[in-house]
Amino acid sequence: xxxxxxxxxxxxxxxxxxxxxxxxxxxxxxxxxxxxxxxxxxxxxxxxxxxxxxxxxxxxxxxxxxxxxxxxxxxxxxxxxxxxxxxxxxxxxxxxxxxxxxxxxxxxxxxxxxxxxxxxxxxxxxxxxxxxxxxxxxxxxxxxxxxxxxxxxxxxxxxxxxxxxxxxxxxxxxxxxxxxxxxxxxxxxxxxxxxxxxxxxxxxxxxxxxxxxxxxxxxxxxxxxxxxxxxxxxxxxxxxxxxxxxxxxxxxxxxxxxxxxxxxxxxxxxxxxxxxxxxxxxxxxxxxxxxxxxxxxxxxxxxxxxxxxx
Numbered sequence: 001x002x003x004x005x006x007x008x009x010x011x012x013x014x015x016x017x018x019x020x021x022x023x024x025x026x027x028x029x030x031x032x033x034x035x036x037x038x039x040x041x042x043x044x045x046x047x048x049x050x051x052x053x054x055x056x057x058x059x060x061x062x063x064x065x066x067x068x069x070x071x072x073x074x075x076x077x078x079x080x081x082x083x084x085x086x087x088x089x090x091x092x093x094x095x096x097x098x099x100x101x102x103x104x105x106x107x108x109x110x111x112x113x114x115x116x117x118x119x120x121x122x123x124x125x126x127x128x129x130x131x132x133x134x135x136x137x138x139x140x141x142x143x144x145x146x147x148x149x150x151x152x153x154x155x156x157x158x159x160x161x162x163x164x165x166x167x168x169x170x171x172x173x174x175x176x177x178x179x180x181x182x183x184x185x186x187x188x189x190x191x192x193x194x195x196x197x198x199x200x201x202x203x204x205x206x207x208x209x210x211x212x213x214x215x216x217x218x219x220x221x222x223x224x225x226x227x228x229x230x231x232x233x234x235x236x237x238x239x240x241x242x243x244x245x246x247x248x249x250x251x252x253x254x255x256x257x258x259x260x261x262x263x264x265x266x267x268x269x270x271x272x273x274x275x276x277x278x279x280x281x282x283x284x285x286x287x288x289x290x291x292x293x294x295x296x297x298x299x300x301x302x303x304x305x306x307x308x309x310x
Contacts, residue, residue, distance in 0.1 A: 036063030037070070039142055039161045044123065047168040050131040056123045058163050060142045062113040069145040070111045072121060074104040074165075077139045082198060082240040086139060086164060098235055100136035100167045103127060125167060133171025134204030135235055139164055166232075168205060175263035176202040177209070180238055182258050182271040189279050193245040195226065197258050199269060201233040208232050209269065211260025213243055218252040228260060250277035 040059040048054045062068050076099045077086040105124040113119050123140065141162040181198040201207050213226040226243040233239040257272045 036065070037061070037068070037142060037144060037161050038063055039140070039163045040118075041163060043164045043166065044140075045166045045168070046125050047170065048125060048127050050127050050169060051129045053124065053126045055125070057120055058123055058140065059118050059120050060111065060113065060161075061118040062115055065115050067112065067114045070113055070119075071143045071145075072106050072109050072111070072140060073143070074101040074106060074138050074140050076101045077137065077164075079234045079237045082238050088139060088141065097132065098135060098137055100125075100165060101138040103131075103136070103167065104138055104140070104165065106140065123165070125165075127167070127169060131169045132204075133169050134173045135206050136167040136169065137165065137206075137234065138167070166206065173264075174202075174204045175207065175265065175267060177207055177233070177262055177267070177269050178202065179258060179260075179269050179271040182256075182273055184256060184273060184275050186274075187276045187278070188250075189277070189281065191245055191247040191250050191277065193247075193250070193275065193277070195243045195245070195256065195258075197228065197241040197243070197271075198238050199233060199241070199260065200238040201235055203235055203263070206232045206234050207262040209260035209262045211258065211269075213256055213258045215245060216255045218254070223247075223250075223254065228258070249279075251279065252277065 038061040040061060044056055044058060046054055046056060060070055060072070062070075075088055076096065077088050079086055103125050105126070107122045107124070111119045111121070139162045141160055143160050178200050179197065180200040181196065184193055184195045195213055197213070199209055208230060209228060210230060211228050213224075213228070215223040215226070217223050224245055224247070226245065228241045228243070231239060253274060253276050255272065255274055257270065259268060259270045261268055
């Protein structure tokens with residue numbers, strides 16, 4: 001009888017746990033399956049002359065557990081922040097100096113993709129006869145028939161994914177960049193020391209600065225070399241680079257210089273700052289301890305002298 005009751009309690013507990021699992025997690029599971037869409041490659045670079053036509057292959061993979069109908073289109077985008085985030089533009093950008101979506105044709109534009117399947121698409125780029133030298137940019141966007149799903153909180157999640165297209169027209173391309181900002185705390189007691197570098201691109205094309213922050217101590221010795229992240233900066237936008245000198249024990253005046261190369265001719269951007277690291281409270285504590293020790297030693301010596309004279 002006792003065994004029968006124990007089995008009943010076990011199966012009731014198991015059923016309750018299963019019911020709670022299904023109740024708490026169904027939305028999350030559906031969101032993950034609907035979000036399983038990948039664009040391959042995430043970036044496509046094409047160089048062609050005015051009036052020339054080139055084709056390339058891209059792929060879209062349905063990594064979800066459900067079949068999806070995917071519509072693919074080319075659209076323009078802009079970058080408005082210092083993180084390089086592309087933002088889709090729905091308005092007509094055909095007159096924009098950097099726009100390239102009107103040059104792009106995609107075949108096919110609609111695909112039925114089964115769960116786990118990958119489909120190939122042909123991208124044709126036709127450069128106008130009057131195409132200006134420099135960079136032109138677009139986004140090939142893959143949109144499922146259900147463009148949003150709900151996450152576990154009930155918030156809408158965008159499921160569109162895409163490939164960024166970088167089109168380069170050779171010719172007389174202006175390349176110019178500047179260090180817009182290079183900062184670190186002017187005075188610190190201890191490390192680590194955080195650096196912020198903002199590089200602005202005034203070129204006719206995107207740039208990919210390669211460089212580092214060289215840090216020297218007050219004796220001229222090299223303390224560290226911090227490498228800048230390798231990333232693209234679109235024309236007439238800026239990008240923020242963050243680096244950290246991960247050392248706690250530092251002392252004195254330091255010189256930090258950022259140097260980054262960019263462009264086809266090997267141009268250099270550079271900036272220099274100075275900062276101090278003084279562990280002043282530790283120094284005060286050491287001096288106070290030394291002073292107290294000195295006074296105690298003097299008092300002990302004086303006491304011994306008095307006792308000796310008696």
